Amino acid sequence: MDRREVAAVLAHIGRLDPRTVRTGTGEARDQIAQWQELLDDVPFATDHGWDVREAIGSHVLDSPYPILPLDVARRWRAHRRDRLNRHTDPTPAADPDDPAAWRAELLRSRNAVATGMAGPSTHQQVTSGGRSRDVEERVREIGSCIPPAVRAELARYRPSRAAREATVAEGIPDALGVRCDWCHAPVGSPCRQRRANPDGAARGNAVRTTPHPSRVDFAAALRDRHRAA
Known part of the structure; x- marks a missing residue:
């Protein structure tokens, strides 16, 4: 004042x-x-x-x-x-490969909020407004947000995910994409080999290397239903 x-x-x-x-x-x-x-x-x-x-x-x-x-x-x-x-930084319009411009735009945004020239942005805006046109074109070109070379490198660190992707690529239903009615494994989790004592108490809960057949059948039926629709 x-x-x-x-x-x-x-x-x-x-x-x-x-x-x-x-x-x-x-x-x-x-x-x-x-x-x-x-x-x-x-x-x-x-x-x-x-x-x-x-x-x-x-x-x-x-x-x-x-x-x-x-x-x-x-x-x-x-x-x-x-x-x-209460302010969440909106995604700057500056080129992310230009750190100085990116930081300057963030500082301008925060200063405007701090001095009352602009209202706080109270929602996450990292993905607001949709992807830019060039991103959409690249995703259509390569079929995924993760380039094939990067996906191949990641396969060493997430073998289960890589195996699921290879299964889907071969046209085999993704059994882990559905819940298992036999062992009650949730979507995305492997099946478990449950063993029971004569009195009915569980004595084993080891992870199976392959999903239960009923889970594979259910995934296949669900895939066929979607194709028919």
Whole structure:
């Protein structure tokens, strides 16, 4: 706030709490200078939720003590901190291969939210707006978001996933894509070899290298049903 805005703020406070009024010209001048120094980076009002008059009114109602410039500055900092805590950085339009431009755009976005020039973005926007056209074209070209060379490298670290992909590529139904009614293994989890004692208590729960036949049959039937549809 500039000196004119600070003078208006002090006049507003004087109407709400006469204890803060300075009658002497020198005292009033010193009071304006003190408040302006401490509230130099505090806006009078913003388009997104901040008005210094509302902060002053809240203090007068909540506290029996005369308001100080520090009280206003702390309320502004709390307001700004709350806005930033609710803000989720939108994906910059800058080229991600240009770190300086990417960072500069993020800083501009955060500064706009912190100063009240823009409202906080309270939802994740990493994938908002859909994929760009060039990404869509590449996915149609290679058939997957993961390039074949990268997928081949990843196969060493996720053999189960690689085996499922190879099975589907050969035209065999993906048994792990459905729930197993025999051992109750959920979708994506391998079947388990359950053994029971004569009294019915389970005594084994080893992972099977192959899914139960009933699970394979169910996956095949589901695939055929989808093809027919």
